[in-house]
Amino acid sequence: MADQLSAKDWLDQGLETLAASGFTALKAEPLAKAMGVSRGSFYWHFADIGAFHAAILAHWRDVAAEQVIANLEAASGSANPLPRLLRGAFGNRPALESAVRTWASVDPKARAAVQAIDRRRLSYVEDLFRANGLPPAVARARAQILYWAYLGYALSEQKLPKAKQAAVLDELLAIAAR
Numbered sequence: 001m002a003d004q005l006s007a008k009d010w011l012d013q014g015l016e017t018l019a020a021s022g023f024t025a026l027k028a029e030p031l032a033k034a035m036g037v038s039r040g041s042f043y044w045h046f047a048d049i050g051a052f053h054a055a056i057l058a059h060w061r062d063v064a065a066e067q068v069i070a071n072l073e074a075a076s077g078s079a080n081p082l083p084r085l086l087r088g089a090f091g092n093r094p095a096l097e098s099a100v101r102t103w104a105s106v107d108p109k110a111r112a113a114v115q116a117i118d119r120r121r122l123s124y125v126e127d128l129f130r131a132n133g134l135p136p137a138v139a140r141a142r143a144q145i146l147y148w149a150y151l152g153y154a155l156s157e158q159k160l161p162k163a164k165q166a167a168v169l170d171e172l173l174a175i176a177a178r
Contacts (some may be wrong), residue, residue, distance in 0.1 A: 019096040023103035055112035
């Protein structure tokens with residue numbers, strides 16, 4: 001199996017491990033054990049753990065921003081993708097988001113990655129509001145408010161029953177549409 005593993009396999013396992021166990025678990029030996037391979041397979045794809053961490057942060061950006069945006073754009077056609085974006089963002093427990101932000105609290109490279117993804121996401125949501133005819137200052141303010149709401153949700157320990165969560169999301173969508 002080790003011969004068949006790609007760098008992406010390691011990165012996907014890394015994101016799963018990060019979400020489940022935090023950034024301190026992003027080490028070659030435990031990852032290799034979880035994947036049922038030797039550490040040599042890890043080092044075939046990554047020069048060292050630092051290179052792996054950098055690749056994990058880039059992969060997170062791709063998964064948590066770029067792929068989300070591309071999928072929204074492809075699925076939306078001429079419809080406003082904002083409701084779909086919000087339903088997706090608030091539709092699951094974002095353990096990975098919380099784990100990366102915890103990592104960013106102690107690591108400058110992770111912090112830079114978080115800041116970059118924050119800018120990308122905010123810019124995209126602001127562009128959605130502007131495409132709907134809002135003036136730039138209003139679009140920027142609404143994007144920031146929605147993003148703060150998402151971050152609060154992502155970092156919150158409080159879970160809501162599905163029906164209540166759906167009602168809160170409906171209200172958030174109504175606020176965004178005003």
